[in-house]
Amino acid sequence: MGSVPETRGGVPPRGVARASGPLASLPGDAPADPSTLRSHNLGIVMRMLRDHHTLTRKDIERATGMVPASVTNLVADLADRGLVRDQRAGAGEPRGRGRPRITVEQVPDRCLGLAVRIERERLTAELHSSAGLLLDSASRTVSHGWGQPGDVADEIAALIARAVLLAAEHEGVLISCTVTVPGPVGSDARIADTLEFGWGHLDLVGLVRAAGAPEAVRIEVVNDSSAAALAEHWALPRPRPGVMLYVETGAGPLLGGGIIADGRILSGGRGYGGEIGHITVDWRGRSCACGAIGCVSTYVGPDALLASARLTELAHTAGRATALDELRARLDRGEKRAVDVALRAGDILGAALRSAYDVVNPGTVVLGGYLASLRRWLEPGIHMQLAPRSERLAPVVIESGRLGRRAGLVGAARHGLQPLFDDPTIVPSLRMEAGTAPRAGAVGNRG
Ligand SMILES: [Zn+2]
Structure with missing residues (x-):
């Protein structure tokens, strides 16, 4: 299916709010280690672009208080990783005064997150980009509920394999697969209570890995309502x-x-x-x-x-x-x-x-x-x-x-892509990228 923008329109540059979270230029809060500081600052720029879609370098300077050389350097680093690109603003508009305005935006399909929802008799999946595009979706109904949890794990591993191929077609990387279930999920990513399916305590992530999912793709399980909450918060x-x-x-x-x-x-x-x-x-x-x-x-x-x-x-x-x-x-x-x-x-x-x-x-x-x-x-x-x-x-x-039934999938994809916005260095430079996988270990599952 085609690309469907989830959110539209930019925010006027004057409306750019100050970046949230600790800034490099603020004393006390910033990480001391230079590489951590750099990841932190790259994350700030990526989060600003997620919020505002397009920004000029000047907007970023104003909102963060960083000096022009730092902003130029950070944007160049993100561009080197294939995460952002320059856009000449005002294409098709009458020529304004002075130089054309150059804005920065996320490369729409560089980083992808797969969301999978397990329900009693259905499996639904959506592939989202970090810029909010819906790139693919799939759904399958099972007539008498799920049998063994291994059956679901196999399905999820197959969905991940398909998403990895689709990501490669887009010259992108699949960062994450976030699975939602209608029940409590512990911080160890184990499903605690599968009354809905009759499975007992379950390490679904382990089963999906055993079914062949690549280590480079971070796999997580979250409660479906929590995922929906995240999407609805973003929609406010x-x-x-x-x-x-x-x-x-x-x-x-x-x-x-x-x-x-x-x-x-x-x-x-x-x-x-x-x-x-x-x-x-x-x-x-x-x-x-x-x-x-x-x-x-x-x-x-x-x-x-x-x-x-x-x-x-x-x-x-x-x-x-x-x-x-x-x-x-x-x-x-x-x-x-x-x-x-x-x-x-x-x-x-x-x-x-x-x-x-x-x-x-x-x-x-x-x-x-x-x-x-x-x-x-x-x-x-x-x-x-x-x-x-x-x-x-x-x-x-x-x-x-505001999102209805899709909220859980939208939120799951968003949750899975969050590590990119915390530390964009999990995505390798395009020059360094040998295959399609992100840096080994960087985005692998925590457990
Ligand atoms: Zn109760």
Whole structure:
């Protein structure tokens, strides 16, 4: 399939914000080691280009406080790695005064990230470039769910092999493969709980490696809602909040959640954090599939809502999505039971969000999946619950997710490509590049 720009348009140079993160010119924060400092500064330039698409060298100087020679040198280094290129601005425009404006932009398809989503009966993959292009996508349905985890690992290894070939066609490198699963994933990248598939604890990365995936491609597994949260954070208007809470439903019976802090997934020291759907709202309440009692998912998750709205039967016969559509239709018609159910759900979800507010103090809460379509009815309860804290301390903005079902894949690709923006030297110089692989070990899996 063709290239589809995920984001469009540049930002006027005057609107260039100061680069975030510690800068070389600021005392105290910058790394002391010269090569680390260089990687750090190259990363700053790459992140600026990710945010603003095109910039002049002058824009970079102004935003970072670096001297012109340093900026020229850093851009030359990135160009040498094939990561950026010069663009003569104003092609097709009437000739302006003075010299033509030269801007710098990312080479659109030099670095690629593969995103793979595993669901109970489907595998979906998208190949993204670091500049936000969708280069390829694939989807496969399995009729009776996955058998052995090795079957999925083989599929993923085949997708990686295909992506490596596609990357080579584009004279690019595949940096990463990020797999999302609908369950908790530990910081050791092991899937902790595969109730969805019946696999038990699983080292999926190890299986994919054993199936032949090259060492040079970093492979990681992340929770699907956390990946979606990352994409939705990126989709927010700037300035984006420092901390964002995300709560959604996908295809499953429970609520998924994620926390984004400083532009990254915050999953805590052991990896299992960010599960907003399992915040307790009633310690003597209903049993949750996670093993705990009284989780917010057991009241506001899709199955719970459908049961309260007396739509369980329809969900069984026509599917959960159809039943949720029917709930929405009843809400639109103002049917009392449906409205009562949705308003109460807002109160309960608000109680959970207030707990999260007091722990991570978000600037924005994003409602994804069907929660976005119920926002009108959920929002009064959420605001009422949050008000005692948010009105006295700091306000919270409630937003709807903008990316829908694709959020998880977009976020997974973005997560996998982050190492490039932390340290662009993981990509070798074009002159040094013997094959298609990035520097050995530099982008390999941590584990
Ligand atoms: Zn739970």
